[in-house]
Amino acid sequence: MTIAVNPEMHPALVLNADYRPLSYYPLSLWSWQDAIKAVFLDRVNIVSEYDAAVSSPSFQMKLPSVVSLKEYIQPQKNPAFTRFNVFLRDHFTCQYCGHDGELTFDHLIPRSRGGRTTWDNIVTACSPCNLRKGGKMPKDAGMHPRMKPFQPTVYDLHNAGRKFPPNHLHESWMDYLYWDAPLEP
Template structure:
């Protein structure tokens, strides 16, 4: 008789999904995750409730605990109203797509009105562009080179970024997370 013992899962492979007190993720993209140490520390400091657990346990000489897979904050954190203007958020607003040719590789950003012509680095003047399109446009205006973005740049809301973030799920989603991530997706019949 052979007994099969599954390979142990390293604690590092067990992040915890962090939900706000209203059971919504703190952020979708990047997904609000804590490492197992931070999750356990928050449990001991009584800052979170454990919503779901992994099968994996951690032990000390006097204590054993299953690792949390989903935790919710005990105190509600009010989300920011306006997203930060970052390169990543510009890419996310534009769905990681060059606004000139549709490429999804070698991305950077382009100023519609070039900085050399007084253009500002703002939501309303910056779009995602691939390096070849950015070089082709250079420091010229869109009308001078005949290159128009597929969508006009705009300042997104947090909701816009969350909606776009759902289009790019992380490589790993634990089953226990799914009930908290996609409440507004269409259900299968």
């Protein structure tokens, strides 16, 4: 079936050469255009395809739904210290009250008291809790995080990311996304 392809549709799941996703959260996806370009540059193998295809006057190709890199990319050992990765480490919940709305981050030891912006001094907080704690120490505010902050590994973030699947998961991706899930009898 040849269709007019919307750039937002038909993303390709990108697997490393060992058939594991490059990333779980955000899920390693390429647009169909990038996937086709990588096929023509001989950088990937097509593992699975959509029913949809693109064509030119002299060529037709099914759109890849899963591709694997031909060369293995060594995963990062230490994830970047970003707001998103802090939220992911803390499962997108306030570490004081457990809610998941209006998230920001809080310095356990306030910057006004010498606290630094580091993995082990930052926690996810909702706006009301962050405002309530203010520039106080956790003990003085009577607010202690549910989980002690830590510097996560890429593995920690991948495991956390598995709990937040994207809105769209194509059926051809399932064997590669949940390869460590228990098998059903």
